[in-house]
Amino acid sequence: MPYTEDYIKNKLITELGALHVEVEDQSDGCGAKFSVVIVSDKFEGKPLLQRHRLVNSVLEEELKEIHAFSQQTLTPEQWKKKHA
Secondary structure: OOOOHHHHHHHHHHHHOOOEEEEEEOOOOOOOEEEEEEEOHHHOOOOHHHHHHHHHHHOOOHHHOOOEEEEEEEOHHHHHHHOO
């Protein structure tokens, strides 16, 4: 089953309590390559590897079918600084 941007976005918002999620399907619609930006309080105090593992655990089943997945994980404070 190919996954959609909306499906990935909604799952990340629900599971991570994400404040902001951007999902880009970079696979021309086949749902096999995604780039995401996730802003969540759950990333506070966690190093990058733990953040990525948290996201990967949320999308464990989906990542079995997604061939390429890049993620940027930010705390709300990091997001504010980036967009100040």
